[in-house]
Amino acid sequence: MQNPEIKTTCSYCGVGCGIIVTKDSKNGVTVRGDENHPVNRGMLCSKGMNLHYVANDTSDRILYPEMRWSKSHPMERVSWDAAMDRAAAVFSSIIKKYGPDSVGFYVSGQCLTEEYYLVNKLVKGFLKTNNIDTNSRLCMSSAVVGYKKTFGEDSVPIAYDDIELADTFLITGANPAWCHPILFRRLEQHREKNPKVKVIVIDPRRTDTAATADLHLQIIPGSDIILYHALAKCIIERGYSDSDFVKKNTENYLAYKELVLSTSLEKASKLCGISVSDIKLAADLIGKAEGFLSLWAMGLNQSAIGVDKNTALLNISLLTGHVGKPGSGPFSLTGQPNAMGGREVGGMANLLAVHKDLGNPIHRQEVADFWGVDAISPNPGLTATEMFDALESGKMKAIWVICTNPLVSLPDSRRVEKALAKAKFVVVQEISHNADTAKHADLLLPAAGWLEKEGTMTNSERRISYLPKGINPPGEALSDVEILIRFAKKMNFTGFNFNTTEEVYKEYCQMTKNTSIDISFLNYTRLKNEGTFQWPVPDYGHPGTPRLFTDKKFYTPSQKAIFNLPTAIENTSEQPTDQYPFILTTGRVRDQWHTMTKTGKVSRLMTHSPSPLL
Amino acid sequence: MTDSIKETVVFLPMHWGKQLENDLNRTNNLTNTVVDPVSKEPDFKFTTVSVTKYSKPFQKIAIVGAGAAAFRFIQNYREINTTDEIIVFSNEINPFYNRVLLPEYVTAELSWDKLLKIKDDALGKLNITMKSGVGIDSINTNAKTLVASDGSQHNFDNLILATGSRPFIPENAQLHLPGRFTIRKKEDADRLKNYLDNTGLSPQEQHVVIVGGGLLGLELAAALKHKKVKITIIQRASRLMERQLDRVSSKLLAEEVQLRDIQIYFDNEVSTVFETDNTNELEIALKSGRILTANAIVYTIGTIPNIEIAKEAGISCGRGVKVNQYLQSSNPDVFAIGEIAEFNNHLFGITSAAEEQADILANYLGGDISSYYKGSVLMNILKLEDINLCSIGQIEIPENDDSYEEIIFADLKQRYYKKCIVKDDLLIGAILMGDKNEFAEFKSMIESKIELSDKRNSLLRGSSNAKPVLGKLVCSCSQVGSGNIEEAIKSGTANFTELCKSTGAGLGCGSCKIEVKEILSKCK
Structure with missing residues (x-):
């Protein structure tokens, strides 16, 4: 790498702080806050300032694809080609036998926008099911x-x-x-x-x-x-x-x-x-x-x-x-670095890209036309919890989990565990062996992590930033974009002839044209040279839009x-009884993030609250 | 009661998943599956629950052995649980004393009282059945019974093996003959002491040959030398403490020892020992051909774990009894701690490891699965008068691996030598010679595996914030005085473990822990 300093964005919460990464001679990295970044102006929190330990420590990483022929077989190392052959064969045969709605994808607000866009195109456009949801469902x-x-x-x-x-x-x-x-x-x-x-x-x-x-x-x-x-x-x-x-x-x-x-x-x-x-x-x-x-x-x-x-x-x-x-x-x-990006590309079961609605037949056709497919299924997809219900009941047979750890994060974990055990085929695309969900995989795909791949994210104020690739992923790990493209090609889907992540982003930017999230005049070159942008960016040389609705015109007809009136004023959850007199509320501690597959590796972050507590 | 949360509301962080295949710490086991009807977002913030304290069914716990591991277990367990029955078997008449101090007992520098870990009345309060001088002949893991050496049979729910180890003795050592000794138990120490007294020689006229230049050998040598006994050390290796020290510190140590008029023969072994015509005199022939005349020979060349009864009971053993992260053997009702516990192919023959294991086991049997054993950091402190020397963790770096970094401060003339080993921004090992000011700090840095970050560049650069010893010296390993401990208590440290951590006392050999506890209870 010619330039040893890399400007990127923190991969934890939705604030989206700018980080400057410096590489040392031994291919290790150090991080510091970006003094010129409009979000954090040089500051970083305890999680962000220890991010280099997470990047440098690859001891927990999944290094090569692994799979098992059946639940009773052990996991064994396979080549990427064999892994993708297997994924395509199993998904094809399950869809053929049980229909497209028997498979589902569960993805993450940590996915980059390009990955999010691509997986939605793959599932909604080509696998012909809307069973794709994200852990953002649990969040926003x-x-x-x-x-x-x-x-x-x-x-x-x-x-x-x-x-x-x-x-x-x-x-x-x-x-x-x-x-x-x-x-x-x-x-x-x-x-x-x-x-x-x-x-x-x-x-x-x-x-x-x-x-x-x-x-x-x-x-x-x-x-x-x-x-x-x-x-x-x-x-x-x-x-x-x-x-x-x-x-x-x-x-x-x-x-x-x-x-x-x-x-x-x-x-x-x-x-x-x-x-x-x-x-x-x-x-x-x-x-x-x-x-x-x-x-x-x-x-x-x-x-x-x-x-x-x-x-x-x-x-x-x-x-x-x-x-x-x-x-x-x-x-x-927002709690995740790219929850917002996911919302823009229609990352959830009931959404379509560029703020279009799955329930709207005109919107469905517009998206289908853009992707060059006949139609998008009108059936609403299953949401996060519904997907695991469907796995448990047998309605859904296969699930592909990308970059999230539902076994710890979803409600009623023991039921989720049962559902995963019951699934015919579980694909887990992950970076870390420490994710409990990885242990349920029939096919385990090693993904590249932060700084190991390029792409874009949007923070809580609609600010889009470009994250360059700074280091190589360990072992045979691949970027999520590359994995999805390989799968799509094995499935013989057209429309996945992307050579670079930038081409994926170009296609998505094109799709936003004339919508209220128009970024058709944004591209990697501008993001690299001029820094971050708040959408929309609807014109040549447009500087981005800090505030929406300054003209008091809203996006309603x-x-x-x-003014919406609530359907219920009082809480509809089960109320406390003599037997269960307390209300349990849950949340996070200062120095940890989600299910700790990243922060749990940094001892400095474990000292503030080292153990579970009530 | 607290006002930091609304009445009748409780809070749990959600980060933790399974620990060692056990999901009891996973918050989302509890949360309900209600979702918003439109957004389908689950309600993590409102689940009705009840909270009750876990109460454990009554159990009978049998413990074999009464050393450091067993003692620590009993003490900690009684803080969690006062109702379970505990029965302790010890083949020694004297249970719960501090073996590490036996050299000073031999020379009568310390009276027997000073070695006892616990006084009789305090022992009574622990409410245990103590079977002193009673060993174990056999264990039946199916029936969960054991047969004691007095012929009695006992049942148990949980069995804890803490049988320690015994000295390694060369085949030709003939310990039954006069003048040959090992040092492991009080009886051994008494034998040596009485023997030397009965020679009728003044200390200056006595000559003791010590075989083995490890910690015990050196400490015994120093203790006897303190009484002016003539000492010779026979070391098979080419240097002292070859597994605990690197080449440089080992060489400096040898200089220090020789300065104290102790003769060391390196690369040498004992071939034969004869009695001479003079009473109380031995002729010791070395493999090099040299012949030494001495009054006694003491073998301190390592130990062998006592795992025979475990093996006979069909429990899986390697060099020690194999245990998992909860110190559980291949039989789920049988546990092993201390010198016999083999974890991940490692034996940790040091007191601090035994105590760490005992703590975790006490929690586990008490019903808390959240702490588990990850192995111990090896550490050695040589307790010699005016020699400050310790090593912690890894002490040498592999060749041709540039991911390791060494930071060395050396003033060889003054025999000051300090070394840190850093890998991936973690301190993984250190040797301190000359003074041990950084011992407590480095030990906690190595054990906690906390990334060094900015501290990396101040290691061994004199910025250590070690405090001077105040009052009477309590902990010699970390150089902590009674005044330092009282100061820490006054500033609000009321918990014993916290107190040790903040002052550094008791982190080394652990011998001073009772004293620290006494100071704490006095100040309370």
């Missing part, structure tokens, strides 16, 4: 639906620079101090310089985030919507709502107003476990805000009423008119944002 699918219902499309309107422009923050169901540390550092620095900045945190736990808040509302889990309605009631009654915006740019306000005004503050106080005065105080803070940002994550999304929680929170931004202007807006935090 509720936020996707919330945005779509409110703004017409899945569009995060804000830019991180709004953090320095806002004066009031509502952090709800998130612990960015631990889980999105660099954004939180920026918030902290902003507060230091501007003492009048207020932070409200809603969380049943007194997290590090909550501990630093001006106001911590320690809520009873599941009662979020009631609280948001109570806040909205106070905002309306005290005259804080932006009636001009509401009138000109929103729909369905009257129904919403009627609903929230019917909320009893005393009742809400009791159901949420928060005093009436605290509710009023929070409403005052929000009402008086000049720039109001709402930040949320899994606390809202991972819920039986996750969509309703999302729309209820979004409604507060609509009510106060804090959308589409600097320092204001709803800001969903009426171009107005919509």
Whole structure:
């Protein structure tokens, strides 16, 4: 490599910090924060600054393809050619015998955009099933639906620079101090310089985030919507709502107003476990805000009423008119580096690429035409949990898992384990032997990891960055793009004649033309030379778009944002009983990420919280 | 009770998957399968649960052996569980003493009291049945019974073998004849002591030949030399402590030893030992032809694990009893700890390893599967007056492998020598000679396998934040005084293990742990 310094992006959370990688003479690498990167300005969190240990330690890596002829046979090393022959033969015969919906792909928000795009094209366009879902389902699918219902499309309107422009923050169901540390550092620095900045945190736990808040509302889990309605009631009654915006740019306000005004503050106080005065105080803070940002994550999304929680929170931004202007807006935090990229290419079972809808026959045909296939199946695909249900019931026979560890991350793990054991054929495309799921593979494919392949990712503020390949993958590991192309060719599918990852990206960029996520004027050359871009980038030389909806025109048919009413106000999960009196809530610790197949290798990161705890 | 979480709400992090095929630590075993009807996103944040403390059914635990491993197990286990029955068999009359200090006992520098790990009244509180002087003849793993050397039969639910090892003795050593000794047990020490006393010679007139230049041999040599006894060491290898030290430190050590007027014969072995016409006098012929006249000969040339009863019971053995990460043998009800435990083809014949194993086993039998054994870092500290020397972990690097880095500080004239071995940004080994200031720090860096990062460039560059010894010296390995320990307690360290870690006391040979505990309980 001529240039020993490589600019890339961190592979952990959705913040997307810029990293500069330096290679040493022994092919090892070191990392430091990129001082000139607009996201982190040189800062890195504990996970990011130890990323080089993960890259340099290849002791846990899967080095060559392995497979077994049946469940009773041992795993044995095979060539890539034999592995892909086997995959194609088994998938073909299962599809022939049981139909296309008997197979499924379970992928990941860590996949790069090109991989995500390609696997969706492969499955939805050519395998003719929509059974492709991602671990993002566990993470932000509720936020996707919330945005779509409110703004017409899945569009995060804000830019991180709004953090320095806002004066009031509502952090709800998130612990960015631990889980999105660099954004939180920026918030902290902003507060230091501007003492009048207020932070409200809603969380049943007194997290590090909550501990630093001006106001911590320690809520009873599941009662979020009631609280948001109570806040909205106070905002309306005290005259804080932006009636001009509401009138000109929103729909369905009257129904919403009627609903929230019917909320009893005393009742809400009791159901949420928060005093009436605290509710009023929070409403005052929000009402008086000049720039109001709402930040949320899994606390809202991972819920039986996750969509309703999302729309209820979004409604507060609509009510106060804090959308589409600097320092204001709803800001969903993503936990994975490319959850956003996955959303753009239609990574989930109910989506199609470029924000098109699987349920819409016109959209299906447009996508089919672009890919040069007759049709896309109208059957909605199975979602993450449904896929494992289907494996257990025998409806689905084969699953291909890419870059995720469902055996630890999905709910009711023992059932997932049973489902995997029951599957006729399990393909696991992974980097690490430490992933519990790899042990269930009938075919194990070694994938390249961070810094070992090129591609693009999108962070939580729609910022697209290019990640170059800096080092060679260990053993025979291949990039996910290469693996998918090889499989497609073995299946004799047309439309996979890509020589490079860049060609995959070009095809995808072309597809975005004239959509609201248009990046048809973006390419690898611009990303390499000019750095990162926030989509859309719809014109030659376009600098990218920091903020959406600045013209107050939304992507709904009426171009107005919509006040959605919840289908359920109270939580629909099973309520505590005498036998099970406690509510278990789950989450992460500071220095670990997901199922620890990467962070678990770094001892420095194991010392903060070395063992499981209650 | 805490206000860091809403009342009736509990929180579990979700990162951990299976550990050693066991999924009890996996949070998502519990979460329900409810999903949002539209987004289909699962509800990880709301599952109703109940929380109860695990209570373990009553068991009878039989322990064979009463050395460091057994003692540590019993102590720790009783902190977790006070109801299980524990019966201990020891073929020694004197259980639970500190073998490492036997050389100082021989020379009467230390009284027997000082070697005891536990006083009688404290032993009583542990609520165990102690069978002293009773060994084990056989084990029936199917019936879960054992037969003791006094003919009695005992049943057990769990059996812990902590039988330790015995000295290796050359075939021609003829220990039954007068003047020939080994040092393993109190009786051995007593025999040697009485023998030397009965010679009627003053210490200066006595001459003891020690066969084997390892830790025990050198410590015995130093202890006897302290009394002015004339000492000769016969070493088969070309240098001292050849497995624990590299060439340079070994050479420096030999210089130090010779400076103390101890004669060392390298590359040499004993061929024959004769009694002469003079009482209490031996003539020792070496393979090189040299003949030495001495009063006693002591063999300290290594040990052999006592695994015979395990073998006879059909338990899988290599050089030791093979165990898994929970110290479990091939029979799930039989466990092995200490010098006999063979983990991943390694035997760890050091006290700190035995105690580490005992801790893990106590947790496991107490019902906690989350800690498991990963092997121990080998470490050796030579306890010689005014010689500071220790080695930790790997001490030499393979040739032609540039992934290893050596950092060496050497002042050979002053016999100062320090070396660190780094691989993949981890400290994997160190030798400290001259002073042991960095011992505690390096030991914890090696054991925890924490990436060095910035510390890499300050290794051995004098930036060590070692504190001077305050008050009476308690731990000689790490150079920690009673004042240092009291200071740490005052600043809020109330947990014993934490206290050891923060002060460095007790991390080496472990002999001072009782004293540290006493200081802790006094300060409380």
